[in-house]
Amino acid sequence: MESLKRAWLWFDDRTGLGSALGPVIKHPVPPNSASWFYVFGSATLFAFMLQVATGVTLAFMYVPSAGEAYQSLQFITDQTTFGRIVRGMHNWGASAMILLIGVHMVRVYLTASYKFPREMHWISGVVLWALTVIMAFSGQVIRWDQTAVWSTIVASEQAGRIPFIGTWVAQFLIGGETIGAATLSRMFAYHVFIVPALLFLFIGLHLYLVIKNGISEFPKAGKPVDPKTYRKEYEDLVKKKGIPFWPDAAWRDMVFGFVVITTILLIAIIIGPPALGPPPNPSNIDALPVPDWYFVFYFAFLALMPPQMETYLMVFGPLLVGALLFFLPFISNKGERSPLRRPWAVAIVALTIASISGLWAIGISSPWSPHFHAKPLTVEIIGADSGPIYRGGEHFNNKGCLYCHTISGHGGLRGPNLTYIGDRLSSDELTWRIMNGGLNMPGFGGTLTNEELGDLVIFLKSRTKQNQEADLSSGED
Numbered sequence: 094m095e096s097l098k099r100a101w102l103w104f105d106d107r108t109g110l111g112s113a114l115g116p117v118i119k120h121p122v123p124p125n126s127a128s129w130f131y132v133f134g135s136a137t138l139f140a141f142m143l144q145v146a147t148g149v150t151l152a153f154m155y156v157p158s159a160g161e162a163y164q165s166l167q168f169i170t171d172q173t174t175f176g177r178i179v180r181g182m183h184n185w186g187a188s189a190m191i192l193l194i195g196v197h198m199v200r201v202y203l204t205a206s207y208k209f210p211r212e213m214h215w216i217s218g219v220v221l222w223a224l225t226v227i228m229a230f231s232g233q234v235i236r237w238d239q240t241a242v243w244s245t246i247v248a249s250e251q252a253g254r255i256p257f258i259g260t261w262v263a264q265f266l267i268g269g270e271t272i273g274a275a276t277l278s279r280m281f282a283y284h285v286f287i288v289p290a291l292l293f294l295f296i297g298l299h300l301y302l303v304i305k306n307g308i309s310e311f312p313k314a315g316k317p318v319d320p321k322t323y324r325k326e327y328e329d330l331v332k333k334k335g336i337p338f339w340p341d342a343a344w345r346d347m348v349f350g351f352v353v354i355t356t357i358l359l360i361a362i363i364i365g366p367p368a369l370g371p372p373p374n375p376s377n378i379d380a381l382p383v384p385d386w387y388f389v390f391y392f393a394f395l396a397l398m399p400p401q402m403e404t405y406l407m408v409f410g411p412l413l414v415g416a417l418l419f420f421l422p423f424i425s426n427k428g429e430r431s432p433l434r435r436p437w438a439v440a441i442v443a444l445t446i447a448s449i450s451g452l453w454a455i456g457i458s459s460p461w462s463p464h465f466h467a468k469p470l471t472v473e474i475i476g477a478d479s480g481p482i483y484r485g486g487e488h489f490n491n492k493g494c495l496y497c498h499t500i501s502g503h504g505g506l507r508g509p510n511l512t513y514i515g516d517r518l519s520s521d522e523l524t525w526r527i528m529n530g531g532l533n534m535p536g537f538g539g540t541l542t543n544e545e546l547g548d549l550v551i552f553l554k555s556r557t558k559q560n561q562e563a564d565l566s567s568g569e570d
């Protein structure tokens with residue numbers, strides 16, 4: 094004991110670390126900031142550290158090459174002692190981080206902690222959030238299974254639609270004209286070098302700011318922020334009533350952080366990592382590319398929008414949301430902080446949570462992407478059991494139309510609902526559309542024979558309100 098203490102005193106004397114860090118962790122904080130509402134930021138940090146630890150562990154065995162990545166993950170999952178658990182923790186840890194960062198942002202927004210003098214806390218936080226989303230996406234891609242490859246195709250197609258610079262962004266993203274070996278190397282570099290380095294940098298800045306300007310006090314209704322007097326009032330508050338951050342406030346962070354890590358570990362042991370999809374094969378469209386849950390709502394949103402608007406929403410939606418978040422402290426950085434006096438803030442949070450969960454539910458139940466397990470049209474729906482209408486209906490089932498188009502409640506939602514298409518388009522227009530495809534529809538000119546095409550058109554022409562009126566009971570919704 095004695096010698097340990099002497100060693101520590103020697104170390105502290107030579108490095109000054111103890112005397113430098115002591116005041117930082119013991120610095121006084123407002124008494125009412127020691128609250129369970131204030132644990133989510135530190136919990137995000139705990140989850141991040143877990144990601145670093147498990148990520149480095151995985152990097153020992155993961156091979157970032159298009160030919161071997163998939164097998165190396167299979168090996169990690171099935172053959173190594175703790176590989177399954179480590180992969181599981183890395184996966185669920187990512188989910189936890191996304192969730193915690195979201196809750197932390199909501200808390201900061203509701204208590205208006207982004208107001209004077211903490212504008213830069215918020216802005217550095219928004220950057221951290223964006224970096225975390227990029228980590229989640231690139232992490233999904235370097236899993237390099239069918240879903241991963243499809244997600245990249247979709248993402249680069251989206252990027253390609255940005256006016257003027259789209260092609261350039263898409264090529265930068267995937268490292269060339271097409272998805273391949275270069276894409277994986279590039280995503281790997283983003284995921285383990287570039288983005289983590291930026292994360293460390295911005296976490297450092299974020300924490301430095303929290304120490305410099307202090308943790309915000311829990312807001313009181315009727316006590317607005319006035320930039321002229323706020324700093325002085327805050328100093329007086331912590332001087333008179335402040336409690337040391339460690340241990341009086343920080344024990345809650347420790348307890349909650351411990352609960353988070355233990356939960357991730359338990360889920361990793363019980364449920365394990367997500368099953369690897371089939372190995373990648375971009376030419377095979379019989380995959381079911383469902384993105385990880387935190388992206389599902391966004392894809393559902395896009396799938397529900399009219400196709401003409403999709404491009405704009407895809408490109409400008411995230412830009413607008415990002416800009417709004419980024420500039421929030423400049424929209425208002427003073428005045429009331431209490432949510433009781435900011436009904437609009439509460440309404441915005443409620444609305445955001447409601448729409449995200451709604452979209453999420455839709456995204457889970459009806460895939461945004463081609464729906465490869467859609468139930469084929471039945472003879473009743475087709476409305477004939479022989480002849481061109483019947484044959485056309487069968488082609489609709491077999492040629493992949495069903496994956497993207499719904500007819501009478503059967504099929505995917507990627508393209509428009511064709512239940513009443515016969516009322517909308519002429520035979521010529523139908524032929525033209527099927528031959529040439531469209532923005533999100535492949536052209537079938539090269540893959541259908543003239544007879545098949547003819548039957549399909551006759552079948553689609555029979556999709557009219559009048560014809561369906563007879564059997565509205567057939568699963569229409």
Ligand code: HEC
Nearest residue numbers: 400492493494497507508509526527531532533534535537
């Ligand atoms: C990968 C998904 C996908 C597949 C597969 C697909 N489509 Fe489409 N389809 C779309 C999308 C998306 C549109 C919307 C128009 C656009 O993007 O230009 C569309 C548009 C159409 C339209 C015009 C609808 C309208 O309201 O104007 C018709 C008709 C059509 N598709 C028929 C077919 C047929 C027949 C097949 C099978 C041979 C098929 N589609 C396969 C996605 C698909």
